[in-house]
Amino acid sequence: MRRSKEEVISPxxxxxxxxxxxxADYHKEIYQRLLDGAEAxxxxxxxxxxxxxxxxxxxxxxxxxxxxxxxRRSDIDxxxxxxxxxxxxxxxxxxxxxxxxxxxxxxxxxxxxxxxxAVLTVECLSQAKVRSGGIKGDAGxxxxxxxxxxxxxxxxLRQIKDVEKKS
Numbered sequence: 399m400r401r402s403k404e405e406v407i408s409p410x411x412x413x414x415x416x417x418x419x420x421x422a423d424y425h426k427e428i429y430q431r432l433l434d435g436a437e438a439x440x441x442x443x444x445x446x447x448x449x450x451x452x453x454x455x456x457x458x459x460x461x462x463x464x465x466x467x468x469x470r471r472s473d474i475d476x477x478x479x480x481x482x483x484x485x486x487x488x489x490x491x492x493x494x495x496x497x498x499x500x501x502x503x504x505x506x507x508x509x510x511x512x513x514x515x516a517v518l519t520v521e522c523l524s525q526a527k528v529r530s531g532g533i534k535g536d537a538g539x540x541x542x543x544x545x546x547x548x549x550x551x552x553x554x555l556r557q558i559k560d561v562e563k564k565s
Contacts, residue, residue, distance in 0.1 A: 410546045412445030415475050417545060418468035419452040420461055422481035425523065429454075431530035432480045432516045435538025443546055458483055458517065459494050462501040469509040476512040476545040480538060482526050483519050495519055512548035516541035 419436060423429040433452075440450060451474060453464045458481045468477045479502060483491050499515070506513035516537040520526045528534040 410443060410543070410550045412440050412443035412449070412546050414449070415445060415546060415549055416449045416451070416473055417445070417542070418465075418471070418474045418477040419450060420464045420468055420477055420479050421452065421454050422456065422458050422461055422517075423454050424457045425482040425484065425526065428482040428518065428523065428526045428530050429480060431527070432482070432518070432538035432541075435531050435536040435540075436478050436480065436516060436542040437538075439536075439539035439542035440546075443543070457481075457494075458498045462498060462505070465502060465513060466505050469505055469511050469513070474511070476514065476549045478514050478538075478541045478545050479517055480541070481517045482523075482530075483517065484523060484526070485519075485521050491519070510552065512545045512552070514541040514545035514548065 417440060419433065421429055421433060437450065441447070451468065451471075453468065455461055455464055461479055461481065465477050465479060468474050483495050485491050495517070499517075502513045502515065518526045518529055518537055520529070529537050531538070
């Protein structure tokens with residue numbers, strides 16, 4: 399569930415966290431707004447520009463292999479996926495989104511690294527605009543914060559496991 403701008407989220411430091419941003423730029427204006435929101439949230443959390451890696455592809459269906467490659471890298475702690483799918487006259491959008499989202503989930507679990515989604519699925523571009531830094535929130539910032547929080551929790555759980563092994 400998306401949080402409103404008024405809700406306070408516990409801050410998580412991005413310092414030292416290395417994030418891959420994989421984006422589909424088919425809808426260039428929305429892509430740029432989501433990217434700007436994600437990067438702003440990263441910097442607001444104390445992240446450094448040098449800790450961001452990015453890759454851009456054409457469409458949503460093209461994202462999964464690039465996300466997979468990012469997750470394989472030892473210098474990437476989490477991935478934020480950016481894109482926008484606008485419903486058309488057919489159900490094509492549903493097949494593309496369902497397949498891509500299933501792949502993102504499988505990749506996150508297989509690599510035990512966060513994959514956070516700033517992929518808007520909308521009826522029209524005006525809906526995307528208000529969800530990419532407009533009155534309905536900033537999906538790019540939300541996804542970056544989700545990636546950072548999930549990464550922090552996974553790191554905490556790994557530390558607990560390491561302590562238990564030493565005991």
